[in-house]
Amino acid sequence: MQFELTTDYLELLRSAIAEKNDHYLNEILNDLYAADIAEIFNQLEFEEAKYLYDLLPEETTAEVLPELDEEMREQLLASLSTKEIAEQLDNMDSDDAADVINELPEEIQSEVLSQIENIEQASDIADLLNYEEGTAGSLMAKELVSVQVDETVSACIDEIRKQTDNVDVMYAVYVVDENERLIGMLSLKKLVISQPSTKIEEIYDAEIISVKTNTATSDISEIMRKYDLVVLPVIDTLGRLVGRITIDDVVDVIREEAEKDIQRMSGISDDVDSSDKLWRLSRARIPWLLVGMCGGIIGSRIISSYENQIQIHPEMAFFIPLIGAMGGNVGVQSSAIIVQGLANNTLKGEKLVPKLMKELGVGLINGLICSTLIFGYNILSSDSINLASIVSIALITVIIFASFLGTFVPLTLYRFKINPALATGPFVTTLNDILGITIYFLIGRLLYNTI
């Protein structure tokens, strides 16, 4: 029953397209959901996708378009006239339509808007275009059912009947006062089980969570997750109901935020994915590589100040990578835990000093384990107690310091309102690399001089 896109299936489709076997293709496409069709399109060459696109009825293409990869959607839209695009937008939810029109070249945006036949839809879309990216306004749709508080259940049901074409899935009816200000909601369940003559004011629920048009999308996902909401009404500064955000849009936001965090942790500065252009991919990665390179240069300066020591004891150089890598690994482990705690709010409140102490405790335990093991290895393999002691003492010191830095850096960034995930990747690694080398050679000089 579940659709799965396999290579064989794709090959079958491709040859049917090559043979222009419309009958067979129509049969297949008829059975699929828009999301499945979009998945197929994303794997085809543009000409193949365009061929299928032309086979599909208008209502289906309007559902498929918003689900496509940006690149494929861009190519398909470029192949349509402004009139055809306008027809597509007319069939979409207002939020999807606004997203699509936002991607069009600016010079044709107003031309497309003016060709949308349904004036109300056109004005809804134009309205949505005004809101800033990353705010509730940019995420909301205008399709909703609202009812005046002094009406009856039967009037409300008539209203729903009227709006039935606009609103695909309905979760609740919003209750507004005579100035269109949101004052509550009415669940469909309550509507179903109430008598037609009942007044709305007797049955509506005045406890309602809403957001302003300028609320940040990250706050919205947090609110919907925390209060287990499926739909969230959006109000303007006067408290008037202007739109609603549904959970499916927010699920995408949550996923995108997680992806961005992973990219930040990996030292990729822009929001890119693997289908982007070569040049864009390079540019998104070079900044953190340069930061890492500066770290490497500082490291080389530190080591060069111990040049004599290396000439006498070249075995000191053997363990440079081990010390650096362990510092980096421990630092990333610590900061990942902190970044995660900050992201899901479990670190709010004032338990910060115990947190630092705990990380240091973990560092101490793991440092002891690792440095004992490496001491054993060095004694067995080289029987130089000097080197074995230097490496082990340096290692445990580095691990404890790295635990501290890995905890301290993201917390400090957070306090200065910089995204702490930024610090978890190359930044902490580089810092720990430098720190590790410094500690290692310092301890080396101390021990070789004293023994």
Next chain:
Amino acid sequence: MQFELTTDYLELLRSAIAEKNDHYLNEILNDLYAADIAEIFNQLEFEEAKYLYDLLPEETTAEVLPELDEEMREQLLASLSTKEIAEQLDNMDSDDAADVINELPEEIQSEVLSQIENIEQASDIADLLNYEEGTAGSLMAKELVSVQVDETVSACIDEIRKQTDNVDVMYAVYVVDENERLIGMLSLKKLVISQPSTKIEEIYDAEIISVKTNTATSDISEIMRKYDLVVLPVIDTLGRLVGRITIDDVVDVIREEAEKDIQRMSGISDDVDSSDKLWRLSRARIPWLLVGMCGGIIGSRIISSYENQIQIHPEMAFFIPLIGAMGGNVGVQSSAIIVQGLANNTLKGEKLVPKLMKELGVGLINGLICSTLIFGYNILSSDSINLASIVSIALITVIIFASFLGTFVPLTLYRFKINPALATGPFVTTLNDILGITIYFLIGRLLYNTI
């Protein structure tokens, strides 16, 4: 309007608890949602939370309990009699109740179950306990409204009225045949606008997406995200409707999966958070540290085979950290992009060779930029053309190799059905460290010998 938990607010509450100012506390608690109260509880000491708990009405505590941190919930439940726990479970949704009972010590689970007054609820919970963690069965709730296909709208509304106590929020009515097999659904909107005498079979929607009880939770989140679903019915092997999963549970799953990926990338092997015990935190981190240490030991062996060279040219040692760090950084960047592409399905299909070529292209561009810069730095700072050439040639080679490995390793793991995120962190870094050092010293020997 939105609740925010500040340190001041928490202090105020704490002193009111210390003064046993019940009147004030009741007033505050009355205005809050269960999720807000849970957030407060999580920040309080157990005795303080317990004091507030005793002030709250039973229906509220039943909503607060499932939202608490595991530790706080465990302490609160331990302070209740089995009878009191049973009363709480009676007021919960069946899925929350099953989760809570799963956390209780095994010896009291059946005692608690037998004391639940509502027999139907007790049997629902007992049923849910049978499903394996990580499957649809473990995520679903039993509360749903279903109707036989041969009934009428008015019979359906009567059914909803009857179940009104059980089901908090209703999204749809499920339509089943005479054998309780799921055959479709009826949106509440359609129910509202249809005449009471209409037959369900005339208006229900036979296109319905469902999952089996043993479907994995990661597949469920993917299905709900892809098809923009708010609720998903669960069927048994005979196709009978047995429960439903709502999006709010899945949002939590999506978030947890993202967190787990971040932990895997950071070299933390178990699912831990910062509130876990010291020992558990250590144990979750030590495996990858040991892998990193083995990598460091291999690195030390490689360098030690160039001991003579280091004695003659100690400046070779200066750039060991730079080469290692750059290999690591580039590898993580490449594999993060691939892991992300695999996670959101944009890499399915067969475009793998172009993907590898693209990563190599990015590696070439960034490698050229970095090695040119470091060449300039070395010429200016040391005027040894030998060293400058060795570092730059090694750097660009390492970057290109690291791009390749960072792409190849996660793709290979994925092919062998191992989670590719596992490879993005310490594994790729360690591999690239070793590779980087090998390349660096090889090129060093070649160039110093030829010049």
